[in-house]
Amino acid sequence: MHQEYTVxxxxxxxxxxxxxxxxxxxxxxxxxxQIVKRVVVALYEAEVNAIAHAYGGxxxxxxxxxxxxxxVADKGPGIPDIALAMQExxxxxxxxxxxxxxxxxxxxxxxxxxxxxxxVTSEVGVGTTVEMEVNFA
Amino acid sequence: xxxxxxxEMLNAEVCVGExxxxxxxxxxxxxxxxxxxxTLKDTPILVTGLCNVQTIRTCDMAGLDVVxxxxxxxxxxxxxxxxxxxxxxxxxxxxxxFKACGILYAAGMKPLY
Numbered sequence: 001m002h003q004e005y006t007v008x009x010x011x012x013x014x015x016x017x018x019x020x021x022x023x024x025x026x027x028x029x030x031x032x033x034q035i036v037k038r039v040v041v042a043l044y045e046a047e048v049n050a051i052a053h054a055y056g057g058x059x060x061x062x063x064x065x066x067x068x069x070x071x072v073a074d075k076g077p078g079i080p081d082i083a084l085a086m087q088e089x090x091x092x093x094x095x096x097x098x099x100x101x102x103x104x105x106x107x108x109x110x111x112x113x114x115x116x117x118x119x120v121t122s123e124v125g126v127g128t129t130v131e132m133e134v135n136f137a
Numbered sequence: 138x139x140x141x142x143x144x145e146m147l148n149a150e151v152c153v154g155e156x157x158x159x160x161x162x163x164x165x166x167x168x169x170x171x172x173x174x175x176t177l178k179d180t181p182i183l184v185t186g187l188c189n190v191q192t193i194r195t196c197d198m199a200g201l202d203v204v205x206x207x208x209x210x211x212x213x214x215x216x217x218x219x220x221x222x223x224x225x226x227x228x229x230x231x232x233x234x235f236k237a238c239g240i241l242y243a244a245g246m247k248p249l250y
Binding site for chain 1: 169170171172173174175176187189190191192194195197198199200215
């Protein structure tokens with residue numbers, strides 16, 4: 001099953017719509033609640049990142065019998081040093097992002113904790129792509 | 138203790154989810170930082186001063202389904218609609234975050250960590 005969503009820069013009101021919809025789909029498919037939580041927390045973190053740091057992007061989700069693959073691709077400033085961005089507490093978030101309760105520098109590390117496979121690629125001035133995979137069993 | 142007892146202790150108005158007042162709860166977490174909420178193990182309750190749509194959305198994603206907003210902030214219609222859609226309970230208390238947590242802790246609610 002393939003689903004696609006568009007993410008708009010600074011659109012915090014709609015942050016989480018993709019994750020929310022994926023949550024409903026997985027519940028209907030009877031995926032275990034623990035796995036659903038890992039999937040939606042990781043996807044939500046990635047969605048918020050795309051809204052907070054980039055100029056919008058897309059979320060594509062593929063659900064197969066045994067796993068879910070999620071790709072969040074943004075058009076944005078890119079990440080110059082991915083290893084640094086993966087460190088807990090490192091953040092470049094603007095004050096308005098922090099006002100929304102985010103920007104603590106925990107997003108990428110938290111994605112890593114919740115997924116089975118994480119791949120972050122980025123080109124400065126072009127954008128960032130976050131690919132995540134979670135196995136259902 | 139029950140959610141009804143919590144609402145009474147915190148002088149809180151139940152905005153949505155009244156049908157859940159008889160439910161028993163034993164642990165809670167307090168934070169204004171949604172990034173932190175997204176790293177939690179399971180607990181039903183968040184006590185927070187952050188009053189926006191992301192508070193509700195974050196709790197939904199992280200599996201928390203009782204949100205207690207402090208400092209007399211009024212949750213927006215949009216927040217309440219989203220909460221209702223996801224079978225969540227939202228209360229609003231006039232107390233500060235510190236006071237609300239102090240009361241719940243003294244009454245025997247357990248911290249998560």
